[in-house]
Amino acid sequence: MSKRTEKTIVDIAEELKLSVSTVSRALNNHPNISTRTKEKVKKMANKLGYRPNAMAAGLRNNKSRTIGLVVPRISMFFPATISTVIQNKLHEHGYHVLICQSNDSLEQEIALAETLYSTRIDALAVSSTLYTTDFSHFDIFKDNHIPLVFFDRVPKDYKVKVIKGDDYLGGYKVTEHLIEKGCNDIVHISGPLTCNLYVERVAGYKDALRKHKIPFKKSRIFYQELTKENALAACEKIFSKTPYPDGIFAANDTTAITILEYCRKINVRVPEDLKIVGYSNDPRAEIITPSITSVDQFPAIMGEKVANALLDLLQQPGAMPQRYSEELVPIQLIERASSAAPVAKPKTTVKKKVK
Amino acid sequence: MSKRTEKTIVDIAEELKLSVSTVSRALNNHPNISTRTKEKVKKMANKLGYRPNAMAAGLRNNKSRTIGLVVPRISMFFPATISTVIQNKLHEHGYHVLICQSNDSLEQEIALAETLYSTRIDALAVSSTLYTTDFSHFDIFKDNHIPLVFFDRVPKDYKVKVIKGDDYLGGYKVTEHLIEKGCNDIVHISGPLTCNLYVERVAGYKDALRKHKIPFKKSRIFYQELTKENALAACEKIFSKTPYPDGIFAANDTTAITILEYCRKINVRVPEDLKIVGYSNDPRAEIITPSITSVDQFPAIMGEKVANALLDLLQQPGAMPQRYSEELVPIQLIERASSAAPVAKPKTTVKKKVK
DNA sequence: GTATTTTATGCAAACGTTTGCAGTTTTCGG
């Protein structure tokens, strides 16, 4: 109906015959304002339907009370859970969270950094693209002393606060677990080595093999984006010639699930003929039959840590240079049916078939 | 190192001996500025590492180029997918998306509306809480002619743009499907009736029963928040006494999955003894054994529609009053094993057991 | 009752843009 409904503090001031400064201070509970005027002001603010203009305040204070969050995608279980936690936690502290997706495209990530800077976010948390090796597009934030935290997918030689899972240990434990369950020809389907996660998991994998005197074979490791399509392609290759492996360590659960379903189709029995382990403990891993052994990365804990790190840095005087530090989130192997010990069912007597 | 790194257009202006207005116009490609100066300005902007301050521009223009999105939670498959799509689409058009979670708490939703308004978002899309029946906390947006779109969980008597799935048809089709597969004692586990989704699905369920001359029994319908815990509680009740139902229509897949697992434990065979249908077509529904029949709600299409509606409204002159209109997103029943026809396996001869 | 402290309030500048209007320069026809 009316044209300009937007009430401002000057409207309140006029109405009350006060100065805008007094109104501003009253609304912000400044100690120098008497309780009586504070009440008057707040009542009038309510009556007029006043809502503060965050942009004006932000401009003046040079802070937006908004925090940027860049993740590959929010439709994947792990980043979604982390984002949820971060968002809820920061909200409690009066911050907005601008959740952005890079869609695993470096180009988009760079653009995101640019526009997020433009909105003058107070801090930034990022889990990078699979392909980000040069992180200089985040320099603006460092240069201007804007708190910057990386998590999960983190840079290697870039001085920032880092919060990551223990991927080396994860890779090691998975591999050792498979060995202990009797595997000695273990395929590893890894993500691209441009990403720290996979570098470390591969290292764990290799070390576990070495420790148990199993020779590492280059042909038994795949580097690829961990999509369903790529997993299928890998299956085609793996099962195109004998001997089949007796264990597969997939670097995510989508891949593990795809392999499992493939095995069903070609009548390779899991876990009797082949043991499968995934990574991330996606809800689907627990539900499929046989349920899939996976590695829990405790996304809620990671999210909590990221939020705390941000809040911490936000307290500190902006002048203090960003310090490098690495925090490790533990992992836990969740053993399930897909890698269970070879207890042959009484039904059939076929115990060892492939070898 | 240096204290004030933040370059502004006045820095550019000084450096180039131009006025700030010219610089501003040059950066915005205003037609009245010669190409030569535009180039000069842009070069200098680059050289100085200038980044526009969105808050300042927003204050002046009274727009933030930010759009609010309120969903119950982003860790659930359906809203997560929609959010992803909306975000990507709006990003292409130069908008930020502030994704917020109400965590299904009305109180939080109200607070969210308030603070989102404070940030002067240019538009708002919301999928409400399960318990929101009074939507007046969104009045501020309507009153100020800020585009407002509801999707999925939408108000009944509140004049706004609405985009929703065809939940009545969904409920009807699921029920009819179960009947056609031979069920005639169908339990429905519904969400609370404060939410439009469930009202409509229940209506569909009842109408399908009536159509097929199956009496509706009040004791065969449950209204509850659709969590795992509640699903288990419902199972306890349902299977505490005979006769067992021969079909269950669960209003989400988490519930369907929980029931399925419960049935495994108590040796009720699915689909032979009991058929189960879920809703939303969560990825888990396809993966579990037996796979669960569910209803695809095409989240990507819904997201697309929401984004388009927002963009549409953003074009229009703010003066135009918000118009009420409802758009329907189709649904599709995805038939899977959990409700397959009772083809007895040759193994055992038990064909019909319960009846 | 005056001087001093304490308590409340107001003035005005500042934050970094955009934009209507006015002013200046250039172009060009005649």
Next chain:
DNA sequence: CCGAAAACTGCAAACGTTTGCATAAAATAC
């Protein structure tokens, strides 16, 4: 070479806050 139109550029105000400093009023001390 003049005058008018066209092409550029600049001035200054405005957007809605916050805050250092100054000032006014009230309370306290002597």
